[in-house]
Amino acid sequence: MALAVLAASPVKSEPGQTGAVDDRPAQSASLEADRPPSIQDSLGAFGDPGGFRSITTARGITYNLLYTNEVLGNVAGGVRRGPIHAGKLEAALTVDLDRLVGWTGWAAFANVFQIHDTGGLRDRSFQRLITVSNIEAYPSTRLSELWLERTSENGNLSLRMGQLVADGEFFSSDTGKIFLSNDWPTITGANLPSGGPAYPLSTPGLRLRWTPDGSVSALVAIFNGDPGNQASVNRTGLNFRLNDAPLVMGEVQLRSTPGADGLRGSVKLGGYRHFGQFDDYRFDRSGLPLANIDSNETAKQHAGTSGIYAVLDKHLYRPDGGDEDAGVFAYTRVSTSPSDRNLVDLWADGGIVVAGLVPNRPKDTFGLSFIYARIGENARRFDQDRMSFASPFDIVRSYEATIELTYQFNLDPGWTVQPDIQYIFNPGGGIVDPSLPSRPIRGGAVFGIRSTLTY
Template identity: 25%
Template sequence: MLPFFDAVSLPVVSAVRNRRAGGKFLSREAFRRVAGATITCLLSSYFSAPAHAQVMDRDIGSAPSQLVSTPLLPNATTKTSVPPFSHPEVIVPNPLSAWLRARGVNFLVDNTNEFAGAITPPTRGSNPGFVNYRQGASNAGQYAMQLDIDWEKLAGWKGFATHMVTIGRYGTTANRMFGDWLNHASETYGGGGNVVVHLVYLYGEETLFGGRFVVAAGRMAEISDFAASPLFCNFQNGSFCGRPKGITDTNFAAGYPASTWGFRVRGRPARSVYIQTGLYPIEDGIYQVFQHRTGFKFNGANIIGYTAPVETAWEPVFGSGTLPGHYKIGAQVFSTPQNDNFLDLYDQPYALTHRKQKSRSASWSTWGMFDQRLLHYHDKDSGLTALWGVIYNDPHTSLRQYLAYGALLNRGVFRSRPYDTMGFAFTYTKISKGVSLTEQYLMDEGSTMPNHATGVQRDTMVMEANYAIHIMPGVIFTPLFEYYVHPNAQRNLRDAALLGFKSHIQLM
């Protein structure tokens, strides 16, 4: 079988070389034969390419969401040991990496790039906020380095490992070009501080009794531990990847690439059941450059409160081990006071009285997240998987009162392409009633509205369809389509459609 690019190029080159025969163009029938040969070679090469085990939800190293989503083996022992680190395929195998890994050092380097371009024009009109809207495209991405150290292999410390991730981000996102500030068209945009190296997390983790009890502490991203799934980033849009956006509705829940000091403990009373909780300081300005440009600011002077999440999950495996599922529910409480989104100090609409907003002494968030493989095909990780869930936030303090989502991932439906994945996802976001009423009052009197709104925010939906192609070892390329219904949750903004792609390259 010809390599992919040779299969594409040979018929085309042949056609070019023979385009003129005796000074005449090829006949229509001859051109059809050449075109048919080209398509045949393309399809033959595509469906006969060698299979490799790289898929998007396995390209995140030894991230917390990956480890959480792995129940104990049926014959698991109680021996204290470090769980195995991720070993993704790479473009070019590196003997040094293999040598280090054998000694407990796992070093990964990768790049994720995301492109999105609008194929629909933005809203036009006399509203001053529309002046800068335009139809355009954007590119955003990140390079990441991960260092996992198994101190059991390196120094004999049973069950202890450390994890560190740094990133650099670049580019911008297309959604703001048509007025949306709620959901990024490219998830890798933002949060990286616009620096060469930004620390995401650095923490130690002790695994005891064969994984039945785990304790971790250090600089941690709370939403990488809780309300997380390795399946979310099979998609590109920020309403879904790297977590449904409603869970970080406030600036008080640290999600990748932001982190705070934190402590987390997880226990497994049964093989397929876990319960975990933790305590994470709330740091003022966690997503803002003035505090966390590099991620290396450790003094804690900006701690203004604490959040205490709790989560439990059932992780059954049906179908003789081929149909895994994850069913989790959780909640978190924020101790930091937050402003009411509608009332003033005297329980009147602050948009009308122009008095100071009422302060709520605490707030909360809850979630239910579920996924289940419904069908199994040929390869071990192939099949049709459904994801669905809901996030419900404190309606008095939140912008997003609730977010509901659903998705399908269809992997390996073609026997010769076991790691290609077709995906479809949607998120529906409902804006809190207090926010909508406040914006209506402000708009009626011609005042500036919050949240970059140019109209009353009520609800929005974002959809994405994609096809992830395993090109070669270490490379995944994903063409995709995104569609925004009521961008920025505003019904005065025209729906937006985007075409784009996501690429992932594993270098080490």
């Protein structure tokens, strides 16, 4: 979704950039002006061979390429140590249909991923819940989004329809995008079927956005509620599923106007409801604990699941003469869901980001973040039941957490290099180490470096 925001937003945003983002489609006159920082600017005549990009942009067609590659490795803890390499090439196309064919207020968008890696660090090395790398996914070439959008004449109302993701507009913090572990929150990724409509998966849906002025927006969307397992069911993104129970999301976004000190902030309040059937984590259909030897081993069914969340982004300090993206920023996200039918019932993340304050490095950014995911009460009680009814050596899961420290070097417009350190606590919430069942998987440190090129 990163390039969707880059290509379709009047306010530029890229990984590591802070500030409020207005996700309404760009108007015709601003498509070129709002192009994100690009290595094209450093390539001279080779940046736009034959002037092709300028020609297509003049006709309302813009395209972007984003290549992210990284090497990460756990040096302590987990079930397997050693490095992995991961990469993602994203191609995105945005079409201003007003400029191209005279369809006033219409825009189109599509993006494709080519994902490659040598083995996911999250599953292979730690068997954890929280993301280690937000580009990690099943190796494939896949369609992500494919949609049309109609915007009202005054720009206040827009309707998007097609193959959509939720994580680009819902439940996201602009400040936190610098962090490798910043992703679709664990509480939705772990609880919703196939992880929900979020990277690398999309699903058919409709999204309505109302922005009466610069200080407030309201969004509501309905998605097919199960995009399908990315490795076995929906490997190419072409499985346009329509028959699953729906997922409905809504969010209100409030943005403050910068004062005399240039500081601003935003608050997002949202919630979601999935209308499918969900298993209870502790009880069977007769009311007995699933761990009881007399249980029928068929979990009690619940009609739907839901969650509420809040997101806060705040600009805390801006240096004299600094632009709107310089200074100290903070963010936090928090969410809760019913504990009887969800693996994670409480989730929070947050952090501090510093931008433009390093001498002679005005575009560099660094930050410190944390993520916390609590295992739901019924899942914890199920573990306790197993200890009562079966093996006394079982382990009761509790929580998983991550601390991340990162620094993003801006080497050139459109090229960043980012060393990164993470420490993982209680992987999987405290699941058993398969090589030593008498103890949980140990936490450990992950070191890595990421390079990102934008064209």
